[in-house]
Amino acid sequence: MTRPEPSPDSDPPNGLGAGSRLARARRLAGRVFFGGAEAGRDFVAGDVIYHQYPEPAVAAPVTGPSALDAATMALADPVDTGSAGYAELLKFSTHRPMTVLLSDDPDVSVPTAVRLLRDQNHDGMYRLTAAGLRSTPMGEQFHASCGYLLDQTGDDADDVRIAGLLRLVRAAIGPLRSRLVVAARPEGGLRQALAADCFELDARVTPGQLIGPALGNRPHQLDRLVEGMTGARAPADGVALRDLRRRAEGELDDWFAALPGWDDRGHALALAVLDGLPYDLVRRHGERLARAFAEAPAVTVLLDADVPRASRHHLRSARLERLRAEVFADYATTPDGEVRTESVRYRDAAYPSAVLRYAWSEYDDVPHVLLHWLLGLGGDPDEAVRIRAATAAGMLATLAFDHVRDVVVEPWAGDGDPRLRDAAACALHLPSLDPHLYARVRGTLDRWIESGTPALSAAAGRALGASVGHVDPGAALTRLDALAGTGQQTASLAVADSLAELVEWDPRSAVLVLRTIAEWVRVRDPSRNRTGQLAFLVLATDLTTEHRAGFSWPTLLALAESSAEVDALVVHLWQRVLNERFYDTDARTVLTVWASVAEAQPAIRPAFHRLVVSMARDHPRTRRILRTLATTWVSHRTPRTSPHVAAAVFAAMNEGALSHDR
Structure with a gap:
């Protein structure tokens, strides 16, 4: 079947949207194992759609029950x-x-x-x-x-x-x-x-x-x-049916067994995991997996075939032909920006999942070698590799949950490296979609939370976002509430990131999430208060919505325009973070970023203006802070000046909207 060309992923301008990369990368990796259509929100006919939220300015007709x-x-x-x-x-x-x-x-x-x-x-x-x-x-x-x-x-x-x-x-x-x-x-x-x-x-x-x-x-x-x-419903109907037909016809058996030695078989399995990534990267990890197979005597003795030594055998084109793969022009993200590269993929989009399932079920020694190779990939410097490895581990966990969890997922979760904890969270996504495994996933997260171990608690917190939490947001918020009160910094960061992912996954959950945050910032518990303020600022910074005019603007501002309850919650939380001691400096920085977005895009200035007026009304200390900020927005010493926005704030005060504070 024809493979769609991947679209390069990019973050919105103006400093917004920097977080949420894990969720976007996870959905991108889902195309490899779902054959182009991920269950949930963002995949339609194989194309990735980001931030497709209802446009608040357009009133839809009301059609109730x-x-x-x-x-x-x-x-x-x-x-x-x-x-x-x-x-x-x-x-x-x-x-x-x-x-x-x-x-x-x-x-x-x-x-x-x-x-x-x-x-x-x-x-x-x-x-x-x-x-x-x-x-x-x-x-x-x-x-x-x-x-x-x-x-x-x-x-x-x-x-x-x-x-x-x-x-x-x-x-x-x-x-x-x-x-x-x-x-x-x-x-x-x-x-x-x-x-x-x-x-x-x-x-x-x-x-x-x-x-x-x-x-x-x-x-x-x-x-x-x-x-x-x-034994369970397959992740995607089309992939499962093609896999079944191949097995019935013996095609996958014949092809995989005919590959000349575990050098090629290692590359075939590596490509199944890393399908669509740069060729050199896949080749390097394929060589590592091939060496791991070579060091497993049972695999080498029982399954290795005579490797032909013809002069053309080791040419790249010959190997690609044997693997039924192809290279294609692509772009890779580097610290210096995007660079053009050659990536590699199977010609048939169904092969990644089919190859992994076949090798796992037909070769007794493959699971041990494959899982330990995936375990190492979880800490790879390249985020795309980590996400693909975690997604592959999750797919294999649908076949042998306890074994994959114990060998791969839990070691990742208990590590001090946050990248490995994110990989553990990502790996639980596919098992959580299986009705036969959801209770096992939930029990695993509860055990991690109850352990009191900072690393395991943080891993559970990350899984309660877009990975597992979206299945039952209410239950996820209950568990995140428990983590918010632990006083562990790693857990607080995980909770904040996951709350942002829940809103990004489904913007309609914003009310539930913001209510939870508002409850945290009202209580006398310093741990929950601090976590709530951090979570709000993460939402305010990371989440952006595509405006009909083609630019990105803060999701919370967009949702506040369409919902009176969201508007009230956003106003209240801005007042808290600006006035309390935990993150007041960060809050002023984020609000200044919002002001710069409104300055650059006149279409959203009225929304920002209404928000600021609501924040200042009946709150004298917030009015003083806003006046100070508005003064800095027109100062030549400020990197991001916002004179039009600042003028609108001053005008509102002078025209009487806030006249009682003169």
Whole structure:
């Protein structure tokens, strides 16, 4: 299949967005193992989309819940409620506020969803729409003891983007004893993003067992065979199916066994992990892995083949041909900026995952050598290598969680090097998406937190961001609250970074995150207070949103424009960080950066002006600080002068908005 050219990643200007690189790199690495489409938020048809947040200046039409009509209710009549399949579905959904029914046939999933809601005896039953979820505040949509239906089976359904909203819905309706049932297609993004809530009608039971003959009987044997082979749902349907077909045809067997010796096999496995990175880098790490295999006698004696010594054998072009790989023009980021380079990749995007799975399962001595090689890659100076190694470890952990955790992930987590702790957090991402492994991942994080060890606590904190925390933001915030009170500096930094990742993953979670931070800065506990202020400044610095005019501006400022609650929380937190002793100097620096962004982009000056006026109103000390800052914004001694912004602040004071402070 044709491979898309990678787009170079870059940070926004004006000093914003410097943090979040781990989350972006993790999503980029996900393309290698998901065949171009990562479950969650940011991958659509293989293209990386950053900061695609709702534009606050554009008001979307409000389309709230509507009562299910008689025709929709009647769809549920043919459902065979006495079948074993329906009993299994009832057992699965009994204690879940949200259930996602996956089926290729909407005539199966939608009637089943309606029947499930009918049988749960709700006070009212309503239909939701994706547009309504995006445009209507959560608190205005849901009521106690009600049932809700969301149909995501249409060809235009945007499952990847709606997944983040559904996590918030799940958190909102749980305390109300209400239920949401979503009908969706298995090839959509919900299967990965909400794996723990998914029930596959076509894989667990055939539609004929669940639905009467009037609605058809179309079992999907290949899907069930994939699930039976892997023991769990594969990370991406397309990759799993291609892998299955290759194994059935013996193609991967024949190709891998025919590679002349473990020199080439080591390079094949290295490329599976580092697919898409610069050729010289992949070659260097491939040689290390090949040497590791050479030092493992069982592998060398039992599996090595006679290596031909023809003059052309060691040419780069010959090796690439044997590996079914290709080089392509690319750009690499260096301390001196981007430089042009040649990168290497498999010609088929499905090979990285397929090669690793095949070698892991078919060669008994490969796992030991491969895991210890990955263990060393976790501390590589190149961030792209670390992220790819962590993602590969995570994929292998879906096959043997305890073993990979003990040999690779936990040693990374317990290390004093924050890069290794980030790698450990990244490695837990894929296992957390597997409903069979999520509890194991959660238990691992709880054990790290309870250990009291600074390194393990910090690693758990990092995992509770975009890696694992996005699966259940409410539970993640509870665990982050425990870490915020430890008084450990490494844990505080990890908590701050992960809170920023949760908002970047799903901007709708900003209210929950900011509420948590506001609670921390109000308490008398110095550890939580300090962590809360640090977290707010990290959010204010790292998170940026793409404006329709093509420039980046602070996400918190953008969200404050569209939500009164976010606006109030942002104003309150700015007042706290500017006035308290922990990070007041840093807070003034960050606010000055915001002012410089507003100075450079007139379109956002009104938003910044409204924020500053709200901060100063009824808060005399903050007014004095803002006056001092505004004076520095026009000083020739300031590297970033912002005369227009400063003039607007002074004008607001002089025109009476803040006249009581004259």
